[in-house]
Amino acid sequence: MSITASSTHRTGLSTDLLLKAYRLMCTAKEMTVLYEEKVQITAKYVHATSRGHEAIQLAVGLQLKAQDYLSAYYRDDSILLGIGLRPYELMLQLMAKRDDPFSGGRTYYCHPSLKREGMPKIPHQSSATGMQAIPTTGVAMGVQYMSKMGLLPEGEELPIVICSLGDASVTEGEVAEAFQMAALKQFPIIYVVQDNEWDISATAAETRAMNAFEYAKGFKGLEAVSIDGTDFFTCYDTMNRIMSSVRKNPRPWLVHATVPLLNHHTSGVRKEWYRHDLEQAALRDPLPRFRAELLESGISENELLEMEALAYTTVRADFEEAFKAEDPRPEDLLRTILLLHLYYQKQEREVRQEEK
Numbered sequence: 001m002s003i004t005a006s007s008t009h010r011t012g013l014s015t016d017l018l019l020k021a022y023r024l025m026c027t028a029k030e031m032t033v034l035y036e037e038k039v040q041i042t043a044k045y046v047h048a049t050s051r052g053h054e055a056i057q058l059a060v061g062l063q064l065k066a067q068d069y070l071s072a073y074y075r076d077d078s079i080l081l082g083i084g085l086r087p088y089e090l091m092l093q094l095m096a097k098r099d100d101p102f103s104g105g106r107t108y109y110c111h112p113s114l115k116r117e118g119m120p121k122i123p124h125q126s127s128a129t130g131m132q133a134i135p136t137t138g139v140a141m142g143v144q145y146m147s148k149m150g151l152l153p154e155g156e157e158l159p160i161v162i163c164s165l166g167d168a169s170v171t172e173g174e175v176a177e178a179f180q181m182a183a184l185k186q187f188p189i190i191y192v193v194q195d196n197e198w199d200i201s202a203t204a205a206e207t208r209a210m211n212a213f214e215y216a217k218g219f220k221g222l223e224a225v226s227i228d229g230t231d232f233f234t235c236y237d238t239m240n241r242i243m244s245s246v247r248k249n250p251r252p253w254l255v256h257a258t259v260p261l262l263n264h265h266t267s268g269v270r271k272e273w274y275r276h277d278l279e280q281a282a283l284r285d286p287l288p289r290f291r292a293e294l295l296e297s298g299i300s301e302n303e304l305l306e307m308e309a310l311a312y313t314t315v316r317a318d319f320e321e322a323f324k325a326e327d328p329r330p331e332d333l334l335r336t337i338l339l340l341h342l343y344y345q346k347q348e349r350e351v352r353q354e355e356k
């Protein structure tokens with residue numbers, strides 16, 4: 001089957017959806033701006049943001065369903081906004097707060113793990129790049145197994161698995177192993193590769209012989225498409241078609257989305273130290289492009305201004321709220337270990353009961 005990227009699809013999306021996407025894109029930008037402004041607080045722990053990558057990320061996040069699985073990497077805060085997380089919740093992790101929904105303040109910003117009713121499940125994410133590829137492909141293997149064994153809820157659409165990766169991580173051997181198995185066994189997984197052509201301070205030209213789309217062609221059975229990851233309409237449409245196709249016709253896909261990196265690699269470095277492409281990158285910003293397209297499609301200037309104001313005030317208020325939130329307590333560490341211990345004891349008892 002061939003699914004081609006199209007940039008002409010401008011219809012079929014509701015005004016509500018478009019305004020939501022625009023509000024979230026503005027939210028992601030305001031978060032980047034504010035984290036930089038409040039550097040004394042936010043630089044305590046390292047963080048990266050999605051600035052420049054928002055269009056493809058929102059196209060993914062807004063279309064994931066409750067039964068799906070997501071493996072998001074450290075730059076994916078727009079995917080997390082897209083699935084319905086509040087900036088406040090993400091900021092709790094940014095500031096290592098007790099109520100951080102992902103890790104109780106134990107892991108860096110945008111290292112999600114989630115099992116929440118009505119949202120896609122997210123396995124724990126590590127900071128080691130590319131390491132999500134094998135376990136996430138394993139999740140897709142599990143989905144395939146459950147589907148074949150009739151273990152999925154009757155009448156429900158097939159869950160799909162999204163594995164999000166940066167372009168440089170795709171050069172790792174781990175990722176090749178994952179692609180091999182997904183292609184061989186035809187797992188229901190979509191690898192979304194956000195190609196900003198940077199590997200911290202090393203360029204694509206210095207680190208790889210081909211991009212992820214060209215590389216994917218070497219994996220027989222892995223479908224691949226390359227799109228402009230700054231064009232929200234193309235990203236939404238392509239993801240929509242591939243996600244529905246995988247639900248009906250389970251198989252692995254790779255979506256290669258080209259994007260500019262507009263923020264620092266992480267808060268730990270300054271882009272001005274080594275970037276030679278900042279001016280060209282700024283010209284590819286997905287936000288003004290989306291704004292112009294929305295105006296063109298008939299959405300009013302006032303509606304857009306309203307979304308911009310809402311994003312600004314929400315981000316500022318959420319930051320204040322997260323800043324005031326409680327820090328982890330020393331005893332929380334032991335509490336987690338105790339809970340884990342009790343959980344494993346319970347599991348062991350259940351297994352023994354089953355064996356009797």
Ligand SMILES: Cc1ncc(C[n+]2csc(CCOP(=O)(O)OP(=O)(O)O)c2C)c(N)n1
Nearest residue numbers: 075127128129166167168169196198199200
């Ligand atoms: C296994 C491993 N190797 C190296 C690093 C150091 N490191 C952190 S981010 C990064 C660049 C990754 O680039 P890419 O995958 O393109 O993602 P981007 O940050 O550009 O979105 C590297 C090399 C790491 N975290 N883990």
Ligand SMILES: [Mg+2]
Nearest residue numbers: 166167168198
């Ligand atoms: Mg990169």
